Amino acid sequence: MIRLTNLADYAVVVMTAAARAPGERLSAARVAEVTAIPAPTVAKLMGTLARGGLLVASRGVAGGFCLVRPASEISVAAIVEAVDGPIALTHCAGGDASDCAIEGQCGVRGHWGPINAAVRAALAAVSLADLIKPAATARLASALPADEVHA
Numbered sequence: 001m002i003r004l005t006n007l008a009d010y011a012v013v014v015m016t017a018a019a020r021a022p023g024e025r026l027s028a029a030r031v032a033e034v035t036a037i038p039a040p041t042v043a044k045l046m047g048t049l050a051r052g053g054l055l056v057a058s059r060g061v062a063g064g065f066c067l068v069r070p071a072s073e074i075s076v077a078a079i080v081e082a083v084d085g086p087i088a089l090t091h092c093a094g095g096d097a098s099d100c101a102i103e104g105q106c107g108v109r110g111h112w113g114p115i116n117a118a119v120r121a122a123l124a125a126v127s128l129a130d131l132i133k134p135a136a137t138a139r140l141a142s143a144l145p146a147d148e149v150h151a
Contacts, residue, residue, distance in 0.1 A: 002089060002119075004080060010037050011045050011083045012076060012131070018055065019071035019128045025064030045083070052082025071132065077123035087120045088112070 004012075017031045028046050032039035046065045049055045054074060055065045067074065080087060092100055092109050103109070 005084055007041075007045065007048075008080045008083045010035075010041060011049060011079050013037060014042060014045050015049065015054065015067075015074065015079050015128055016131050018065065018067050019074075019132050021066075022071070023066065025058060025062060025066050027064045030064075049079070049082055052078075054078060054082055067128075071128035074128040075124045076126045076128070076131070077120050079128070080123060087123065088116050089119060 013035050014031055014037065017035050018026055028043035029039055031037070031046065032042040035042065037045075046055055046057070050057045050065065054068055056068050057063070057065050077087065090112055092103060092106070092112065100106070
């Protein structure tokens with residue numbers, strides 16, 4: 001099973017909360033309230049997402065966080081990468097040092113690059129705007145050919 005880290009999953013939820021309030025400055029406390037994610041985790045994630053260029057923070061009485069770009073221009077891949085780094089399904093494919101016992105004899109290692117690229121492309125194809133649509137609409141749109149979705 002391929003799974004996102006809890007922080008990446010929560011980051012997507014935090015970003016959808018921001019996308020549902022375009023132009024509004026949201027505090028970490030407010031996002032925690034609407035998402036049921038603990039406030040310290042939300043605060044940490046909002047800081048990480050701001051450093052990743054997805055949220056902008058402003059201080060003061062009217063301060064808070066808001067999206068840097070429209071939700072349609074922010075992909076799930078960008079959110080995941082802001083929190084977890086480059087998308088890689090195995091340790092050896094991530095470019096980091098690996099402690100894999102079969103690394104020297106592995107016949108699969110060279111194939112992970114295209115697989116990682118395909119997974120990243122799939123996540124990049126889903127925008128934050130897609131995620132805030134009702135689920136039934138999103139399922140229907142993905143089931144129809146592209147020319148029927150916009151008809």
